[in-house]
Amino acid sequence: MRVRNLTISYSGEPVLEGASLDVDEGRFVSLVGPSGSGKSSLLRALIGLQKPLAGSIKTGLSRSEIGILFQDDALLPWKTARDNVALGLTLNGTTRRAALDEAETWLDRLGLGGLGDRFPRKLSGGQRKRVALAQVLVMKPRLILMDEPFASLDAIVRARIVRDVVALVEREKISVLLVTHDLEEAISLSDAVYLLSQGPRAHVTQHYAVPIPRPRDPVRARMHPAFAPLYEKLWSDLSREVDYPRAVAA
Amino acid sequence: MTALDPRYAWVRRLLVLAILLAVWEAAGRANMLNPLYAPSPSQIGSALVELFGDGRIWPHLEATFSAALGGLLLGIIVGILLGVVAALVPFIAELIEPVMTLLNAIPRVVLAPLFVIWFGIGLSSKVALSFILVAVLIFFSVFTGIRQIDRRLVERIVTLGGDRAALVRHVYLPSVAAWVLGSLKVAVGFAFTGACVGEFVAASRGLGYLLSFAQSTYNAALMMAIIVLILAVVLIIFSLAGRLEKHLLRWS
Numbered sequence: 218m219r220v221r222n223l224t225i226s227y228s229g230e231p232v233l234e235g236a237s238l239d240v241d242e243g244r245f246v247s248l249v250g251p252s253g254s255g256k257s258s259l260l261r262a263l264i265g266l267q268k269p270l271a272g273s274i275k276t277g278l279s280r281s282e283i284g285i286l287f288q289d290d291a292l293l294p295w296k297t298a299r300d301n302v303a304l305g306l307t308l309n310g311t312t313r314r315a316a317l318d319e320a321e322t323w324l325d326r327l328g329l330g331g332l333g334d335r336f337p338r339k340l341s342g343g344q345r346k347r348v349a350l351a352q353v354l355v356m357k358p359r360l361i362l363m364d365e366p367f368a369s370l371d372a373i374v375r376a377r378i379v380r381d382v383v384a385l386v387e388r389e390k391i392s393v394l395l396v397t398h399d400l401e402e403a404i405s406l407s408d409a410v411y412l413l414s415q416g417p418r419a420h421v422t423q424h425y426a427v428p429i430p431r432p433r434d435p436v437r438a439r440m441h442p443a444f445a446p447l448y449e450k451l452w453s454d455l456s457r458e459v460d461y462p463r464a465v466a467a
Numbered sequence: 468m469t470a471l472d473p474r475y476a477w478v479r480r481l482l483v484l485a486i487l488l489a490v491w492e493a494a495g496r497a498n499m500l501n502p503l504y505a506p507s508p509s510q511i512g513s514a515l516v517e518l519f520g521d522g523r524i525w526p527h528l529e530a531t532f533s534a535a536l537g538g539l540l541l542g543i544i545v546g547i548l549l550g551v552v553a554a555l556v557p558f559i560a561e562l563i564e565p566v567m568t569l570l571n572a573i574p575r576v577v578l579a580p581l582f583v584i585w586f587g588i589g590l591s592s593k594v595a596l597s598f599i600l601v602a603v604l605i606f607f608s609v610f611t612g613i614r615q616i617d618r619r620l621v622e623r624i625v626t627l628g629g630d631r632a633a634l635v636r637h638v639y640l641p642s643v644a645a646w647v648l649g650s651l652k653v654a655v656g657f658a659f660t661g662a663c664v665g666e667f668v669a670a671s672r673g674l675g676y677l678l679s680f681a682q683s684t685y686n687a688a689l690m691m692a693i694i695v696l697i698l699a700v701v702l703i704i705f706s707l708a709g710r711l712e713k714h715l716l717r718w719s
């Protein structure tokens with residue numbers, strides 16, 4: 218996916234200006250920025266929920282090959298976990314039977330075997346997140362856009378889900394663009410990290426390659442010798458990006 | 468103080484009710500109550516038995532049920548339609564909302580005499596009153612519900628490749644159904660209120676009519692028997708509506 222000079226504006230001053238970034242096939246790319254810098258807006262533009270003011274987006278993928286994982290799960294409360302997972306398939310013309318079978322397979326794969334009949338209300342936060350993940354993965358996406366999907370989970374649940382997600386996308390060679398405000402998470406999961414400056418008129422900086430080999434264990438990755446220096450560098454660059462506009466305004 | 472086991476709340480309530488009835492009955496038998504004003508439970512009971520015994524209650528029950536269920540059904544359908552249209556077409560909302568707000572603010576039963584003039588003393592005027600009570604209620608629950616529909620669910624369907632029809636089927640319809648079911652019990656109560664008040668005002672049949680008949684003949688036992696009957700009817704319908712709600716909203 219290639220994004221060039223993307224500018225997003227709601228009304229008045231642009232939230233995001235001239236953002237460019239690349240996600241090469243099979244790569245895990247993160248975009249780190251402070252809250253309100255326009256990360257969600259960027260992803261919404263990439264998926265077509267938000268019309269950008271200017272710029273171009275090239276994915277080379279069909280609509281159903283791009284999945285999006287929202288900040289909150291957005292499961293339909295009146296559908297069971299299984300029906301929620303099967304939904305995307307039936308909306309795209311798969312028969313209900315086949316869709317439900319496929320959904321069951323993905324529920325099993327994500328450790329939710331036996332929970333297919335539960336309604337979202339009867340699932341824990343982590344389980345709901347896994348259902349939302351299955352809902353995306355069942356579509357066999359080539360690219361997944363993730364909007365801080367793990368932010369609401371507590372540390373242990375989060376570590377487990379993140380590990381499973383990394384294993385799955387590595388195995389299926391799915392490209393990922395993850396937006397997050399969590400620098401550690403970004404480095405430990407990604408092949409490349411972009412920084413987003415404080416908005417309004419937020420911009421994307423150059424990218425930083427993450428020299429930690431794959432397959433990768435997200436927890437172990439934090440102990441890799443390359444982690445700390447990179448973290449240090451990104452942190453100081455990010456601090457500068459965040460503080461700079463304020464310093465100018467002052 | 469010892470904690471009460473909440474599972475047996477109904478036993479305790481029933482027990483207290485039984486004691487109250489027994490005291491009331493005893494007071495009646497001891498000639499401490501004037502049966503003209505306060506007939507004893509057994510007198511009310513025998514009035515009830517009499518109503519059912521000679522079968523003359525059935526046409527009245529049928530009349531009230533027809534009016535209430537007719538008004539309920541019509542009110543739900545029209546309430547949903549108006550609510551959906553108003554939520555989707557701002558121009559219509561501009562027209563309907565103030566009318567509905569006004570209708571909501573007044574005690575709508577004051578329309579009963581007007582409906583008698585318009586629709587006669589037959590079934591239609593009672594259906595109309597039930598209808599207006601229910602329709603306004605349902606309108607507001609649908610109207611506000613659709614405007615508060617969860618954007619995230621809409622976006623989820625869109626990003627999964629769903630079209631407008633899919634949105635209606637998977638998000639709008641279930642949401643509307645949930646709001647309507649949420650007010651179903653109140654609507655049932657309203658429907659019976661409408662039917663009975665309408666019959667009370669002017670009718671030749673129905674529980675409301677029997678009530679006004681009992682009043683005009685100063686028959687307190689009959690009156691109380693009918694009140695008990697109306698109570699029982701509404702409670703039964705309530706529990707049916709409650710079950711339906713519980714089943715259909717089992718996801719919530």
Ligand SMILES: Nc1ncnc2c1ncn2[C@@H]1O[C@H](COP(=O)(O)OP(=O)(O)O)[C@@H](O)[C@H]1O
Pocket residue numbers: 227228232250251252253254255256257258259416
């Ligand atoms: N629908 C919207 N209408 C107007 N402003 C919005 C809307 N969505 C987001 N914004 C504004 O755009 C900015 C970026 O928001 P968002 O993309 O959610 O940032 P992030 O996800 O990085 O926290 C914020 O200042 C926010 O108030």
Ligand SMILES: [Mg+2]
Pocket residue numbers: 256257258288364365
């Ligand atoms: Mg966000």
